[in-house]
Amino acid sequence: MGRKKKIVLILGQVLLFIVASFLVLDFIFPFPEHKLHRVSATIVKDNEGNALRIFLPPDGARRMHTDFAQVSPTLKKSLIASEDSWFEYHPGVNPVSIIRAAIANIIAGRIVSGASTIPMQIARMAEPKPRTLSAKLQEAFRAMQLKLHHSNDKLLEIYLNILPYGSNIEGVAAASYFYFGHDPSTLSLAESALLTTLPRGPVFYDPIRHPQQAAKGRNRVMLQLEQKGEFPSEEVNRNLKLPLPDKIRPVPLKAPHFCRMVLERSGRIPEIKTTLDYPLQQAAQDMLATHVARLRGDDIDNAACVIIHIPTRQIRALVGSADFFEKGYGGAINLAETKRSPGSTLKPFIYALAFDQGKLTPDSFVYDIPVDYSGYSPENYNRTWSGQVTVKEALARSLNIPAVNTLAMIGVVEFSKLLQKGGISTLNKTPLKYGLPLALGGCEIKLTELTNLYASLADGGKYRPLTFSSGTENISTQLLSPEAAWLTLEMLSSVARPDMNETWMLTRDMPEAAWKTGTSFGHRDAWAVGISGDYAIGVWVGNPDGRPRKGISGAVHAGPLLFDLLRMTVPGGKLPAPPEGSGISEVKVCAHSRRLVGPFCSETTTMRTLSGKTRLRPCKQCRQVFVDAKSGYRLSGECLDRPNIKKIIVRTIPTKLARWRAENNLEIPKLPPPADDCDLIPAGIAPKIISPAGNTPYLLRKDTPLKFQQVALKAEAEADGGILHWFLDGRLVAKGRFDEKLFTEISTGTHRISVSDALGRTDSVIFKVK
Template identity: 40%
Template sequence: MRWRWPKRIAAALLFAAALALATDALFPLPVEKLRPPFSPVVLDRDGKLLRAYLADDGAWRINKRLDELSPDLVRLVVAYEDRWFFRHPGVNPASLLRALVQNLRAGRTVSGGSTLTMQVARLIEPKPRTLAAKLVEAFRALQIEARFDKREILELYFNLAPYGGNLAGVGAGAFAYFGKDARELGLADAALLAALPNSPSRTRPDRHPKAAGKARDKLLTILQRRGVVSAPEAADAASAAVPARRVSMPASAAHAADWLRTRYPERGVLPTTLDADIQRQAEALLRVHVADLRRRGIDQAAAVVIDSETGELQALAGSGDFFDESHHGQVNGALAPRSPGSALKPFVYALAMDRGLATPDTALVDTPTAYGAYSPENFDGQYRGLVPLREALVWSLNVPAVGLVSRLGRDGLYPFLLRAGVTTLTRPESDYGLSMVLGGCEVNLLELSNLYAMLARGGEWRPVRVLADDPKRSGPHLISPGAAYLLADILVDLRRPDLPRAWRFAVNQPTVAWKTGTSYGHRDAWSIGYNRRWTVGVWAGNFSGAGAPELVGSEAAAPLLFAIFNTLPGASDAAWYAPPATAAEREICPLSGQPAGPA
């Protein structure tokens, strides 16, 4: 007899377990609903939100881990919604009983008694608030607790909770009402967002600010009574203004964000190398510059900033204003293939120096020359006879550059550009011919700027690194350190638009090696500059391809180049290049630039 009760208890427990398993199998938890579609997001190098997109179901729902939330928010929600959250198994019978008594006394539903876990269950399977629905919520809560730990359940709640309209999850709510990341919320912000999910349609602050304020203050009063917040904290939070309108979701770096979403469509979170501050500054300067260009019949410009040392993209702006539909602002001018004009000339000179064909003082022929039916001309229509390579590059003369391309032969500019990651050369080399060095091909601003970043690294080419989780890679030296040094020594002497006569004597001005380009017909203007720290590229023109007399690299693009350079951190502190071991001095003939012969 004495063993009868233990046996009965064991049998009952086994039956209950079997029933629970059978019920769980018959009514499985819809786990997929716990992970609804999230808003794709693009982040800067520090994890700050640059741009968010609507989720597939039309909601703003920004996924957040629990450790990415304000501690005040987590503390207030648990203390207000479910004080015993970390102690109960998903259902709190005492809370349900208390709610039943309160509802009977009031003659209507004034309290639900739901735990946070039960609220998660209701969020994935919304039903009218009936006794049967409450039982289903309790059952689902037990299923959830069996599959997830408490921190995971809290995370589910914060990503599912409604915040009014199409705002789902506290990540979207924090940005929409306070313009903040959820980790930056203060006590007053957290109190409002903790109260809002109880009745989001009636207390959303952008439509019902008074009701939202009352809900927040009620929460603060209750939590002060429970000792969760002090009286001064509650009073200070209650005095904060309630946001009366929604803040637009972040849309910085829109061109870069759209490009990366197209490039990596399977990724919901894109952590980039972009620097939010540099991006913002570049966009602001570009906007002002484009406004000035439009007074001269030039509609658009684009800019990129690359960290010369790492090859990381820091900023990319493809037009003066992404949202300016009248000027086709959503076209990404940083990636559009355009004629580079003279911007490729430095690489021909570098290849010639590496092949031993010339040095900076070698005299190059600048006279009328015919290559079959092709006869290049200089920009100004003049010829100078014998010109030192240094001056030919500084003056951007066409004839000497074409002459060097001819001497380089088949292993010249075209295969070099392919090795350097230029993707816009889609035709055979024979289709481009010698005029390639004068802009008879197409490049885009990002890839052209990366060519100059290669010069900034002493000739080492690397692909542009855009995602923060991409592996860091080194690459081959496509140009020798000696030739890269000599090019920098030449290009730093170009006359700058910001300080045309005395930039070397200016204080706190960055030293920059730079080059411009102007395409045939004045359709494109380029300016790319670099030092050890930064590489900046600018393009200006019309997306229609129409030319304009003032579309000249030194006038339409260079001023923005130096405006951006002057704002970059550490740009003026970057040490200039020292001669590498492979760059040595020797005696030369003052007329030909060739090595001096015997006396």
């Protein structure tokens, strides 16, 4: 074997030994990768990409992550040319640079040049050590490990994200924002040169404290880049004249409640681009603050609002309170996300579900008279009753009794399912725990979720999850039929507005609106939710500490803010058009009963129904009877063969309504009295006992005489029923007309109460007394 071959073989073996030793050491002492990925800040941005808020990491450093692709090519070129021009070729250390630096330092007799490559700088920043020969050797080893396990682009990304820029600023993303006010993708040559210079001496080259030194360092880098041919002279000369930054921008704190909510839901990730429209947010915040300033003179502390884009369900604005930094009024609480009693705001969905179940239409008659559901006796807000009203009127006037009756008809379980399917996450009890008070706000709901539920009415009855980040896939669920949703929305558009009289539609740019208010039990919360154009807006007003304020009202205190927000957000906004197709049909009904026209209905009207769903019964309230032409007495049976008989049409009313009207001294349509010499065949509706109630146990007090603990005897009966006879355990205890106030004493035990009218029609109930 020749001498040259031996030398080559020996060198090969040495090289192989070095490589094998390096790989063994790399396996035994792996690079601490976790030190390369420090916890960064979370940047919450608006829908235009502007920073709303920066949540700093636990150590308080202004550290913001950026991907390599998002960094300006100018900065990449500047860093590589200035710091490590052979970066793409060396294995982590540059032997040529080491030799050159060593010669320069020996000649100068001091350290005037370094040989650190970018990987070596990364290693030093990851594991800071005193600058000794041993530390340098370790840096070199770590640098080669970095080169072995990472691509060049990945190493540059790591480098760009951990460079120190002074004033607790780390990484080019943070430096670009706090020094220049924009992200690193648009850095100019002058800005890139300064960010190349600063890490060499963050204090010495601080552009705020030492602008002259910073300018010299920055310009030196640009001139070196010009000499190396990286940038043309014209561009360099133009950038040499640009000023340095004169201040460090503060950490932004816009839309604080919204940003905090986004952070809690998304977790700590480097960047969250949201759906917030900041100009709209700022305008809503100013408007809400103005209203709250007035409300505080009325002993109401705060308010919140949310604006949702209906087609996408994106939150475009959310104001959690009048002032986030205000103390004493719950300023830091996000009241748009706080659980509060919704008052009457759930009523539209009760009626909408009744439409879909085929049980009601907007023009159906419902009762507004006192009721008792096993001891639960709701009242209207003004403690008055209207007797019989249409569903449309009941909703427009926010009457409580019709809503409770309708909920009893459609079922609390079904209604609870509808709310949960519609995104209401706060219903954590069983439906029976809520019961019928659910119709009047006997639960807790967030303003954001309630407003999104209303958005479903304007979106063809489709529920879509609320979203705050752009690009989120939004899958819809059919909550209500398009027809039921539109009919409900139309009813809500007839609610009287606080901002205009009945001629508001003639006003230019005044938005059409469907809206509803609510006032919680105990005078604690006032709500107003409205729809116009592509937006759903919700407003809550009240005291964050739950302190009641007598007289608080959704219409008076929340409604004006709602309509100010609607005018600002959707001037001239329109309501959705009726759904296409034949889902809504016109049906002729009796004007008196709103049921299908019977043979004796003389007045008719048309009523919109849901095709294939609405179930209407024939009218039985318009009746034909036979009377004696002279006396006017009613005849039946064998008496119908008498001469001088004529037919007349009589309009009756339901027994429930008749009883209420009689108790309130209102006129009741009655059948002609029966002829004395003509036995009537019992017909019509039998009396129905409503007190005492079979499903309500009665309790006697030991300290009160029995004569003061009598139970009321009440029955619904037709006006032609005559005198009612009441029997307790087979013993006659009272008698009188159906509208008379009758009472009886009771004793402990199980009892049977029965009632019989003059025509022999009866009803009975078993009840218990303890």
